[in-house]
Amino acid sequence: MVDFLPFEGLRPNLKAGEHIGDRISPPYDVIGPDYLKELQSKPHNITRLTLNPDADKRYHGSKAELDQWIADNELKRDEPSFYIYEQTFDDHGEQRVRRGIVGILRTEDYGEGNIIPHEETFSKVKADRLNLLRDMGCHLESIFGIFNGLTPELSRRIRDNERLVYRYVDSDGVEHRYYRLSDPEITAAITSELKDQRMLIADGHHRYETALNYARENPDDEKRQYVLATLVPADDKGLVIWPTHRLIKSGNISEKNAIKGVSAAFRTEEVPVEELLDRLPGHMMGIRFRSGKCLLADLDDDGGNEMMSLDTYAVQQRILYGVYKSDEGKADVSYDAEADDVMRRMDAGEFDAAVLLNPPSLDTIWELSMKGKRMPKKTTFFFPKIWSGFVIYQMD
Numbered sequence: 001m002v003d004f005l006p007f008e009g010l011r012p013n014l015k016a017g018e019h020i021g022d023r024i025s026p027p028y029d030v031i032g033p034d035y036l037k038e039l040q041s042k043p044h045n046i047t048r049l050t051l052n053p054d055a056d057k058r059y060h061g062s063k064a065e066l067d068q069w070i071a072d073n074e075l076k077r078d079e080p081s082f083y084i085y086e087q088t089f090d091d092h093g094e095q096r097v098r099r100g101i102v103g104i105l106r107t108e109d110y111g112e113g114n115i116i117p118h119e120e121t122f123s124k125v126k127a128d129r130l131n132l133l134r135d136m137g138c139h140l141e142s143i144f145g146i147f148n149g150l151t152p153e154l155s156r157r158i159r160d161n162e163r164l165v166y167r168y169v170d171s172d173g174v175e176h177r178y179y180r181l182s183d184p185e186i187t188a189a190i191t192s193e194l195k196d197q198r199m200l201i202a203d204g205h206h207r208y209e210t211a212l213n214y215a216r217e218n219p220d221d222e223k224r225q226y227v228l229a230t231l232v233p234a235d236d237k238g239l240v241i242w243p244t245h246r247l248i249k250s251g252n253i254s255e256k257n258a259i260k261g262v263s264a265a266f267r268t269e270e271v272p273v274e275e276l277l278d279r280l281p282g283h284m285m286g287i288r289f290r291s292g293k294c295l296l297a298d299l300d301d302d303g304g305n306e307m308m309s310l311d312t313y314a315v316q317q318r319i320l321y322g323v324y325k326s327d328e329g330k331a332d333v334s335y336d337a338e339a340d341d342v343m344r345r346m347d348a349g350e351f352d353a354a355v356l357l358n359p360p361s362l363d364t365i366w367e368l369s370m371k372g373k374r375m376p377k378k379t380t381f382f383f384p385k386i387w388s389g390f391v392i393y394q395m396d
Helices: 033-040 055-071 123-136 152-161 184-194 205-217 255-265 273-282 311-321 339-347 362-370
Strands: 010-012 075-077 082-091 094-106 143-147 163-169 175-181 199-203 226-233 240-242 245-249 267-271 285-289 294-298 332-336 353-357 381-383
Touching (some): 055 123, 094 143, 123 205, 143 205, 152 184, 199 205, 199 226, 199 362, 205 226, 245 311, 245 339, 255 285, 255 294, 255 311, 273 285, 273 294, 273 339, 273 353, 285 311, 285 339, 311 353, 332 339, 339 353
Parallel strands (some): 143 226
Antiparallel strands (some): 010 075, 082 094, 082 175, 094 226, 163 175, 240 381, 245 332, 267 294, 285 294, 285 353
16 A cells, blocks of 8 residues: 655745746766866755755755745745646657645554565665755755556546746756645545555655655654655656666776676677667677777576566676676676767776666566566666755644
């Protein structure tokens, strides 16, 4: 059972001359230092809470700043509502629209079988966010989940009753539209239709597990059992997953030996560099080396491990660990979701090798996740990202 509820959202109260773009940001973990400086030049940008500029007062400073915003009427509180988050974007030349429902999701152990993870997480990241959550008593950023979907009739009623509150076009050309939905009959129907469904975490595993740990610390506080969540139907035409390519730096193995190791683990075919991306869709992966030598690679034998059908897992086990020994600290691995950017960086000689992948299949991810399988980090890159600052879930 998924328990998904409307809530009294705390959201920007824009003043004359102010735009919603002054208040919002991408998720905290994808913001570079220059962009962060630009965002934090705005006095009420959400990054001043998620990444408080006063590092010595990171957590207490964020709480004090939020309290001041509320006192100054920079934020307003809605009656219980869901929000509809619509993003219109270009997906490699094709315009798409993705719509998600924003509400609060009751946290529970993965073992209950209703909330399904698909990627591994790391304790250090969760510890930092838990400290912030303890001091703030707020969920500032949303997790991103996928569910089966709503009935056509309820979807129509939502569209008929949603009311636009914010619109913004970001520097990547993504149009963000945020709607409020407060009709109690419709919000109750959304909650009801989700009760018998399961939810796959698409993005925000660390945030979800942090929220779950926080809920466990506060077992008698009902409000603290929930996390801010944006849920998208699995059949949404704008549900796009990009591959995340691997870039490798290693001084511990020669290119000749690396190629020998890859060729022992996979069936390979050498191709000219200019053909690598065009021919990639017909193969499990493509590999480009510093010299310019390129291979297309496919798996002949999964060794009885169904996870090997997932390209990121095969790369991790047979190339990153098996050939380059990255699990032993002998290689550094970077990630990039843009194939053209990977090729440019290889042209510039930044890396010893790059592994290029195809877009992952949501069906494969869903199937493996439902079996309890956890995938390597950066298996999926859901585009566009869920931005922060449109609404806050305050538990105090």
